[in-house]
Amino acid sequence: MNQLPFQELQSIASLFRVVGHPARIQIIYLLNEGSRCVCEVAGILGLNKSVTSKHLAQLKEVGVIEMKKSGTQVTCSIAMPCIISMMECVVDPQKGMGVIQSLSVCRKGCE
Numbered sequence: 217m218n219q220l221p222f223q224e225l226q227s228i229a230s231l232f233r234v235v236g237h238p239a240r241i242q243i244i245y246l247l248n249e250g251s252r253c254v255c256e257v258a259g260i261l262g263l264n265k266s267v268t269s270k271h272l273a274q275l276k277e278v279g280v281i282e283m284k285k286s287g288t289q290v291t292c293s294i295a296m297p298c299i300i301s302m303m304e305c306v307v308d309p310q311k312g313m314g315v316i317q318s319l320s321v322c323r324k325g326c327e
Contacts, residue, residue: 231278239263240271241303247281248300251293 220228234240242261246252252260258268272292275281282295294300304311 227278231280234274234278235280235299235303237271239267240275243268243271243275244280244294244299244303247292247294248297251291254290254292257292 235244239261243257246257246260254269254272255265257263257272258265261268263271272281272283276283276292280294280296280299281292284291284293
């Protein structure tokens with residue numbers, strides 16, 4: 217069995233901890249449809265803007281999304297598109313396996 221360095225194990229665990237919240241999963245699916253500003257994400261999901269910002273910051277910290285500021289507006293987008301394939305695999309393993317087999321190496325910035 218190949219053992220990963222402890223730092224990589226910690227990164228993987230952090231990713232799963234952050235993604236493992238229903239609101240953040242909703243945010244990922246929403247941003248997969250296209251980039252959105254923080255206020256749009258909050259409005260669509262019916263969340264307080266402050267709470268939404270905290271969820272987005274956690275997703276950014278583990279590399280799932282990126283945030284770009286333009287004036288007072290912050291636009292969020294998916295930075296790790298392979299996360300969608302992983303979540304689809306959970307919902308429908310047969311569908312997900314086809315997608316996963318077609319992916320090349322994926323590491324924060326997917327190829």
